[in-house]
Amino acid sequence: MSARVISRDRISGFLDCILRKYPLVAPVEEDGVVAYRRVAAAREVALDAGLSDVPPKTHFFPQTEVLFHYSNLSGLEIVEPAGAPETVLFGVRPCDLRGFAALDPVFGGRFKDVYYRDKREKTTVVGLSCTSVLPTCFCRAYGSSPVDGTGADLMFTRLGERYLVEVRTPKGARLVEDCADFFTEDGVREAAREKEVLARELDGRFVRRVDLDSVKEKVDGMFESPYWGKLAQRCLGCGICTFLCPTCHCFDIVDEDRGDRTGCRLRCWDSCMFTDFTLHTSGHNPRATKTERVRNRFLHKLKYHLDRYGLAGCVGCGRCVAKCPVNIDITRVIAEIKEVD
Template identity: 40%
Template sequence: MKALKLDRNAIGQWLSAMAGERDIYVPAPDGPAKGTWTLLTDYSMPEIKPGVPARPVKNFLFPQPETLLKFSTVPTDPNCCLPSEPEENGRKNVVFGVRPCDARSIGLNALACKADTYYQANMEKNAIIGLTCSQVCSTCFCSETGGSPMGTEGCDVSLTEIDGSYIARAMTERGEALLALAESSGKEVTDSDISAVEALEEKARAGSDEIRNPEEQLRAKDLMELYNAPFWQELADRCINCGACTFLCPTCYCFDIQDETLHGKGRRIRCQDSCMFPLFTLHASGHNPRGQKIQRVRNRFMHKMKYFPDRFGPISCVGCGRCVRDCPVNIDIREVMRSLLHI
């Protein structure tokens, strides 16, 4: 696969070349939009701080909200109540500066969304240009979840900063085509560039994390034994069911479907939902299968650490640390994972 060495200037030219056919989104700089992803309008290398922005990349794969269908509700309209798919504007995106954890989440969610044509279409629509991590934050734990600060999974192109320049490696055919647009401004990579990247990869592998491949250990454990573990109650006592973790989590993909109508025009939308909320499971009869907080708290962690790996293989957590960073009552998923591994 193609690889180029790009200095900041060359990145700017590359962004400008890609902007011809795609909208480019980058982590927003400090200011009112901080923490979100913003449309790039001046084509220079954006300042991307260490760690992940508050909003995960899933917002490009599950737009908030996403129109699934639209319909008329005017009774005299012959097409009344006949749903149709919304027209696409055809514009594609580049999501630039995606950290390895976020990039990896796209493929994990795709395991559950194989039959979901909208998710598949959004994967088509959004090209991912990753940026490996030269600095690991205190809340980061990607290596403990099967990822790496140097990871490229889910990226079309992966950038690694070395001495103020970037080694850009195409990881997919789509990435190859995008990187071709940088050919005129970039330089060929040298052997020493490649060995510098390999040295970083080696260093990432040699990290001193105590947990490796938790999914294998967790899959081997008895489901009901984990479910009945004594520590859930203590966690539930602290949790306020605010749902922040689920909205910030790149691998929480649960959603709600709702209909909206205004002046005879309607649409069926989907938006993120959270298993932290009692309404998530409430029956019309009033019965609620997860009516207690402990059931909801437990469901989120069990889904990530046991149900998902049992079904698909890997754990549904990429170690981005957003939930650790932003939980108002300091619940730490790393501790939960350790507790589960010790059962």
């Protein structure tokens, strides 16, 4: 694995260099909300904004995605959207990198989802280390860390006024080559050492101590537990936790018909918190009450994803903890599960 160093004042030059060749998607701040968007210039990028409010899964798995347009005016015609261009996704934090890893087997496992795979394959993911640990962060519990580059093609770690750039894949190497002028190999060794120090330092800053030990075994037997009912009492049934979760991936397929035999089929994010989430055409709903829906969410995070893919369904980004209007806190849930008889 090769590495480079880039000085902080050259970052925007590097981003503009990318922009000359590829579309660039990066964190942008608007009215205090950080989300990933396509940018037109490096100055739009919120480099130091910390963890985004909306996770970068929006790039691979947009909230609304047109699958195809149809027209049945003279025989059925289907027009699929053009494939994704080669794109650079910049500034992905370690927890969100893990999030992509959790989504990959869903969309690229037994069922290959061309829409997701196409973008995933054509995107170079540039990771960016965290410089601080939020009170809601707990990626450590999942074996990650604020500087962990797993899953990135290129990993940037901020060390004061410069960044250590680790080239982790051929895609990452190509991006470095494309903009080689901005990087130097001088000081890579010291930078790598500094990163280790930083990792240890940041590791000590976690407020939330989350111990996942024996949780999976416990929840395996908790389907009928009255605990879920109690937890669900205060749940409002909104979609904040699922929409902001880097690993949630439920979607719904909708046909929008214009009424003139043309229209399009799209998929939109769905949320297991919504009342109509598993509503059958018959009117029957196997998850009729909040209790079943809340249970489904936590079992998905703590059990089903592990059962299916051997990967945790939670990456410890803490967004749901921070944004839940009624303070349903997965770290508290994990702790409470252990206490349940």
